Amino acid sequence: MSETQQPRAEATVTLTNDVGLHARPAVRLTQTAAKFSSRIELALGNQSEWHDAKSVVKVMRLKAKQGSEVRFRAEGDDADAAIRSIVDLVERHFDG
Numbered sequence: 001m002s003e004t005q006q007p008r009a010e011a012t013v014t015l016t017n018d019v020g021l022h023a024r025p026a027v028r029l030t031q032t033a034a035k036f037s038s039r040i041e042l043a044l045g046n047q048s049e050w051h052d053a054k055s056v057v058k059v060m061r062l063k064a065k066q067g068s069e070v071r072f073r074a075e076g077d078d079a080d081a082a083i084r085s086i087v088d089l090v091e092r093h094f095d096g
């Protein structure tokens with residue numbers, strides 16, 4: 001019996017807000033990610049290490065600054081919606 005493949009989605013965005021993924025934006029990101037059932041991860045630039053986007057500690061540990069390129073990937077039934085929502089949040093500068 002073969003394992004069913006989960007839907008996947010990916011996106012890369014550049015942080016344009018003033019503080020990057022400092023405290024408030026990191027909290028907003030993890031709160032947004034937590035709304036989805038998919039597994040959501042992020043990586044900084046071309047680093048191969050992925051981190052749980054639902055963990056504020058792991059997100060803040062990246063120390064992503066303004067201008068950083070961040071890659072997101074999601075796997076699960078709502079993967080596309082999750083990635084769209086996260087990209088939208090980043091593009092809205094985490095709502096100030």
